[in-house]
Amino acid sequence: MNLAEKVKALPLTPGVYLMKDRLDHIIYVGKAKSLKKRVQTYFQQSKAHSPKVKRLISNIRDFEVRLTDTEFEAFMLECRLIKQLKPLYNKKMKNPLAYTYLVIRCSREGRRRIDITNDPAGQEGDLFFGPYTSRSTVEKAVQGLQESYRILCSSPYAKHSPCLNHSLGLCLGMCTGSEDALSAYNSVLDKIITALNGNHPAVLEDLEQRMIEAAEKHNFEAAAKYRDLMKTLGSLIHKEKVIGFAEEGRNIVILEPVNGREAKLILVKGNRIVRDTKVEAPDTDRNGPAAPHTLHRRIRSAILDTFRLEEPLSPRPKISRHDIDEAQILYSFLQGSARSYLIVPEHWLIPGHEDELGEAVERLIAGYVCAQNGAGDL
Incomplete structure (x- = not known):
């Protein structure tokens, strides 16, 4: 069967595709909500193809696919295969130096x-944030913050001797030995740390106020600079929320549609899928039962059987660069619209809390029905 025939035979279902070269080496791994539609794009003439994609296409001699029941599973499988196979054209995830702290x-x-x-x-006392997948984003954020808050000292350990950047207006004067300058400097660092920890974003509020003031003075170049810095810093804060979410190691229950008759029950511990199984889909007829007894019982049993077997809650190490991609996929998925999921606290798994867990499962199933009817989450 030639490539055109293989593409034509592909299903319109989610999955992962693995592109191969003439030596049968896997050179690229991708995911798709519809395998047929996605893979077809590689074999169609398109001016929109980037140089990287054009080079990839010129080397494709064959491909294979791995079907999944849901798009979420395709995302997670793609991530795992890229780490496992390290394909040539998935360089961004191949290179460990792509992760920055x-x-x-x-x-x-x-x-x-x-x-x-x-x-x-690092050394004792060092405070790390990350890993981040874009070094340039981190560099832009740090450079912008140092310039905006005048903490870009070129001689940070000098005393009573102003550095060059102090004369340029980029240094508060820590290098001069001024206690006031050092206090202001530490205050800025505290604000940055607070924002990256996901607490009160005073830094973003400061930058927004400066942007407004610059625009009122018709200094649009400065206003644009503050706007861009807010966006860059915001992306780092978002990433820290992703990392914090993953480090909590939560028990997550996801109910995703497969077709009109079936749904996929996916249980996640932290950012790792620990169980997935097909179940009968809830009746999405508004006049039908919201939570069939058999489905309710099956989901509840799966939660207890799976999460009780997992290791008990314990202190967790900082998330590594090898976990960040799965964490991002999971966090973004749960933030999306029309998602039906449930976070199970550890105490719900203890005997005596059956009512709390039962009510939560009811809400999970009702949320699925609302999502499928286009009513959004409860």
Whole structure:
């Protein structure tokens, strides 16, 4: 069967495709909501193809597919296969240096400074944020914050000697030994740390106010600079929320449609799928039963049987660069519209809390029905 015939025979269902070269090496892994529609795009003439895609297409001699029941499973499978196979054209996930950390380092003198690194190992007292998948984003955020808050000191450990950046208006004067300058500097770092921890984003509020003031003075170049910095810093804060979500190691129950008759019950621990099974889909007829007894019982049993067998709640290490992609997929999926999911606290798994778990399963099934009817989440 030639490639055109293989593409024509593909189903309109979710899955992962693996592109191969003339030596039968897998050179690219991708996911699709509809395998047939997605794979077809590689074999159609298109001016929209990027140079990278054109090079990939020129080397494709064959492909294989792996079917999944849901798009979410296709995302997770693609991520796992890329890490396992390290295809040539999936360079972004292949290169471990693609992951960057922002770190607040503390010197022997007790002076803190912002740094960027690919190595999450550090000295006692260092405070790490990340991993981030875009080094350029981290660099833009750090450079922008240093310039905007005038903490870009070129001689941070000098005393009573103004640095070059101080004369350029980019340094508060920590290098001069000024206690006021050092206090202001530490206040800025505290604001940055607070924002990256997902708490009160005072830094973003400051930048927004500066943007407004610049625009009122018709200094649109400065206003645009503050706007771009807000967007860049916002992406780092979002990533920290993703990481924090994954580090909590939550028990997550997802109910996804497969077709009109079946749904997929997916149980996730942290950012790892620990169980998936097909179940009878709830009746989406508004006049029908919202939570059939057999479905309710099956979901409840799956939750108890699976999560009770998992390791008990314990302190978790910082999420590694190898976990960040799955964490991002899961977090983004749960933030999407028309999703039916449930987060199960550990105490619901203890005997005596059957009513709380039962009511939550009822809400999960009712949320699925509403989502399929286009009513959104409950």
